Amino acid sequence: MALLEVEGLVKHFVAERSLLGRALAHVKAVDGVSFSLEAGKTLALVGESGCGKSTVSRLVLRLIEPDAGSVRFDGRDLLSLDAGALRAFRREAQIIFQDPYASLNPRMTVGQILTEPLALHDLVPQAQRRERVAELLRLVGLEPRLSRRYPHEFSGGQRQRIAIARALAVEPKLIVCDEPVSALDVSIRSQILNLLRELQDRLGLAYIFVSHDLAVVKHIADHVAVMNLGQIVETAQADALFAAPRHPYSRALLSAIPLPQPKAKRTTVLLEGEIPSALNPPAGCRFHTRCPFVIERCRTEAPELVPDSAGHAAACHRIAELPSADAILPAAGGFSPELAKLVAAFSRKTEGAAASGVGIQGATPTTT
């Protein structure tokens, strides 16, 4: 049985009200989203700004209430839980946010931040909480002695480690990661991605990984759902999706990512026009205004998300007629032989050097 089963999730936000408070316009943020996630696996929700990926992640945690649909977590119907049961559920599902500067209380020390969930859920006897905080910090590659410091004394990457440690404090089964590396510099980004994978292997965590960056998703996800204007347009095993994306939107997204490979031979699908507003999504297929393969039928009839025998599903009327995606896919072998050797040598050496603890030289307070 899947850890998480989401069925027909709908969330419309009221964008405008009349004088009497009647809703005049709705933002259709999420409009009929279904997926499931196995324990210990990673599902990535991908799409551009406003596609509803973050809203889905919050609905799944019941941080906001859906208008329709169901969420089952570990066999329980999440939407029917009362306050007490919901609180218990919070132990099992946690979230980390994009901005590690805004998601930690600046007035609390790291120790207090990490003790709070332990106390709230009464997980660890008071006497052992300090020991547990130390353990959590070590788990995310920080030194226990840092627990007396305040968030402002840490770099962005370290703060994200603290946010991860806080999520881990309650020993959850699921962590929603909402753009967890988007605000970080590239070298720090790789540390956090490696950490998330390592923790998943060690603790059997499931992740919902919300991201706009398909390269990051390719690295971390087992399963991918591509969203456009509140709906999933394609979902598949990550390998299958990256090897042969089917929906024109997935293809456009994939081909738009600049490759760190000068003179890479591939075609970029340039989408014309702007992302339509979720306030008034286009009729028929919601991608039709930007789709290079649009036909009349797309303008009137919304396509179904139809899975094949392998579970690879795409919502497009023309799926059978589309040209092969080979031209837009990056050729393999992005590393030259020299670069591959150098990177291997670089990594070998840094691993050895970091054996005593991961990236903790930032113990010097940053300037304020």
Add this chain to the structure above:
Amino acid sequence: MNAIPLIEIRDLRIRFHGDDGRVTHAVDGVDLSVANGATLGLVGESGCGKSVTSLAIMGLLPKQSAEISGAIRFDGLDLLQTPDQALRDLRGNRLAMIFQEPMTSLNPSFTIGDQIIETILRHRGGSRKSARERAIELLRRVHIPSPERRIDEYPHKLSGGMRQRVMIAMALACDPRLLIADEPTTALDVTLQAQILELMRELKAASGAAIILITHDLGVVAEVCDEVAVMYAGEIVERAPVDELFSAPQHPYTVGLLGSIPRLDHRAEQLATIEGMVPNMAQPPAGCRFAARCPFVLDACTRAPPPLVEVSPGHLSRCIRAPLERLVS
């Protein structure tokens, strides 16, 4: 570079004097040049000095707190010695800049047309009518649909991608010789980023302007730049033609950067990481600034600052262990 450089930066040093008396060495001895029609990518992580360098070129650093030395030669002038009035004539005219955040770099209380026309009238003069025509033409060049109508709209009516197009149109208003683009696509979605990058390539081919593109995204660099300078802790640590930088980098920091990005065209079980942190720029280390984080470090690295030396024609590295091939063969 074979051609005569359009802009040549020599030994640029920028220090910031903080209120508490601390002095931060933001840029320390940067040499750069860009030829007409070339695109230089300036790459590095937060705080490496890449944006400060561009602001120094534009003369936009606060005089009270920033101490600048060196020379920035542009078109026969030394920009650092040029009086403010003359700089104002250059900016928006022969020197133009696009910023990361198109939401905050347009004035919300004027129409986009007013803002473009203002630039044209300030530098080119002429009638308001002809300036308006030129503004419409510029909007058309950056592929804004129905520019005759859009020109009278306010910035808030436009999406992020459109606003960035307007910023580019404004920067191009007076046919600049040098365009500085500071993370021009970072705030945009990937499909819009692809559109803007395509536009930049198109405009470069059409205008022959030189471009300095500041970015942290190595993918963007690979797609649009001819040459790349990698900055770390206020210094240029490597400079190379774009192909060479990506196929055979000669500075360990560049190797770490290239190894740490998740890629669509390469499968890595584990991404490379650069351990440790950027040095405190109030007290830069005596030797190589990357030494504390470098897996190939030797004792000699920490003793004296390494010079930027030519490893192969046109390829410079600030590493005493270069060429790095020796370390892995």
